[in-house]
Amino acid sequence: MFTNLEHLGLAVNDLEAATTLYTTLLGMEPYKRETVESEGVDTVFFKVGGSKIELLGGTTPESAITKFVAKKGEGIHHVAFEVSDIRAEMQRLREAGFTLLNEQPKRGADNKLVCFVHPKSAHGVLVELCQEITSSDLEVD
């Protein structure tokens, strides 16, 4: 089940400048910064009500964020939903014909397992599914 709009991922060119600006815009400090090497990103998180803003800066030329900013410019990169059972939702979406970008859930930022749905199968929007990591997920890559 989809339970919440977990975060909006914003791709930015200069993460420090964007963090300063969003701190002013939202009137709050970020609650977390995290590097996710497997995705080639640095992240900065703000909590807004029951949801979050995830600022993303690319750290490698191969990073999805580096490529996105070079091709499309800065802006909304993905929409992330909290789900109660990520494996069940991945199976449901596969059966419904969506193209998933990972076969198994993988580790994202902020203690989540994540999976991405290709923007070509979601009307041009990159969709991320997120589920909180629990002790039973510790063996996941």
Ligand SMILES: CC[C@@H](C(=O)O)C(=O)SCCNC(=O)CCNC(=O)[C@H](O)C(C)(C)COP(=O)(O)OP(=O)(O)OC[C@H]1O[C@@H](n2cnc3c(N)ncnc32)[C@H](O)[C@@H]1OP(=O)(O)O
């Ligand atoms: C921090 C961890 C995690 C979290 O916990 O929250 C994250 O959020 S990590 C975020 C970064 N990681 C990812 O985005 C992983 C999933 N993305 C991908 O696998 C790729 O980016 C992609 C979506 C498969 C695209 O890669 P690729 O095919 O190599 O790039 P192209 O530039 O050739 O794009 C092909 C096609 O798709 C369009 N596109 C690309 N990105 C997006 C996007 N974010 N939203 C909408 N459309 C997108 C791109 O414009 C191309 O379209 P055409 O030109 O029409 O072919």
Ligand SMILES: [Co+2]
């Ligand atoms: Co994200």
